[in-house]
Amino acid sequence: MAMQVKPEQPKKIQPPMTPMIDIIFQLLIFFLLMPNQQAGEGYLTTNLPRTSGPVAGKQQKDVKRIKIELQVPENDDKGVVIVLNDAQTFGRNFEGLLAALQGLQSRGLPPDHPVLISPWMSCRHKWVVRAFDMAVAARFTNIHFAVPYI
Amino acid sequence: MHRKARRHSSESGAVSFNMTPMIDCVFQLIIFFILTSQFIQLEIEQVTLPVSFASKPKDVTEYRNVVINLVDEDDPKCMVFGKQVDYLVRGGDNELSSLLKERKREAGEGKPLNVILRADELIPYEAVASVMLAAGKAEIEGWWITTEIKDMDEVLQN
Numbered sequence: 001m002a003m004q005v006k007p008e009q010p011k012k013i014q015p016p017m018t019p020m021i022d023i024i025f026q027l028l029i030f031f032l033l034m035p036n037q038q039a040g041e042g043y044l045t046t047n048l049p050r051t052s053g054p055v056a057g058k059q060q061k062d063v064k065r066i067k068i069e070l071q072v073p074e075n076d077d078k079g080v081v082i083v084l085n086d087a088q089t090f091g092r093n094f095e096g097l098l099a100a101l102q103g104l105q106s107r108g109l110p111p112d113h114p115v116l117i118s119p120w121m122s123c124r125h126k127w128v129v130r131a132f133d134m135a136v137a138a139r140f141t142n143i144h145f146a147v148p149y150i
Numbered sequence: 151m152h153r154k155a156r157r158h159s160s161e162s163g164a165v166s167f168n169m170t171p172m173i174d175c176v177f178q179l180i181i182f183f184i185l186t187s188q189f190i191q192l193e194i195e196q197v198t199l200p201v202s203f204a205s206k207p208k209d210v211t212e213y214r215n216v217v218i219n220l221v222d223e224d225d226p227k228c229m230v231f232g233k234q235v236d237y238l239v240r241g242g243d244n245e246l247s248s249l250l251k252e253r254k255r256e257a258g259e260g261k262p263l264n265v266i267l268r269a270d271e272l273i274p275y276e277a278v279a280s281v282m283l284a285a286g287k288a289e290i291e292g293w294w295i296t297t298e299i300k301d302m303d304e305v306l307q308n
């Protein structure tokens with residue numbers, strides 16, 4: 001009696017897929033989270049100077065603005081000297097500036113009273129932002145930056 | 151004598167599904183996120199941002215944004231989408247104001263155009279003022295200054 005021999009079926013080699021899928025999901029989660037690395041950054045919104053139209057570059061002299069001038073000391077080009085309303089000098093003391101601005105607020109100035117931050121051209125950007133912070137902390141909302149009139 | 155056909159039972163009760171299309175989809179997603187992150191990095195230059203407690207995180211997707219980077223405190227350069235742009239004020243339009251006007255024209259009736267400034271904390275104000283003037287010439291409506299958010303105490307100690 002002839003015996004039928006079944007031909008051997010070729011063995012299928014199946015590599016283990018589970019670790020590969022785990023790694024792929026790890027990569028996916030990494031790239032999903034990566035765009036969020038810029039978390040911790042915020043934005044200050046401010047008004048741009050008008051460079052066109054009838055009020056372009058002109059100072060509004062009818063309202064006495066609060067002027068915060070940021071000067072650069074001779075011996076330290078990365079430093080700052082704060083001068084408020086051409087009268088009070090605070091050196092580098094931003095807390096003093098904040099107290100002075102809060103004092104002006106408490107005397108009845110409205111929050112939308114114009115505040116002009118007037119840095120010297122060589123003043124560093126960080127001091128300009130710091131002065132803006134102090135004006136916002138004193139609850140002023142109408143804050144402008146002085147720019148050279150062209 | 152009939153032999154009843156044997157029902158071939160499955161060798162085991164396990165049910166497996168084909169993983170290959172799933173892996174293909176996941177690879178597509180990975181490639182998408184890689185490319186997206188590269189486009190984001192092109193817009194942003196490495197700068198040391200000034201610290202601020204008054205700044206707030208905002209939803210940038212509400213606007214069409216132009217990110218202007220000011221780098222190199224000793225010789226300030228204006229970088230927009232990885233390319234250096236002339237921003238110096240000369241009375242008329244410069245390269246930056248022309249670029250902003252063009253972007254504003256492209257924005258059209260859709261989302262408003264917004265300028266996001268990323269300036270190094272030691273950049274002189276002269277460079278920032280020049281960028282402000284260029285944006286003013288293009289009559290841009292929104293203007294944001296990027297800072298690192300810190301508490302008030304940390305800012306005053308800095």
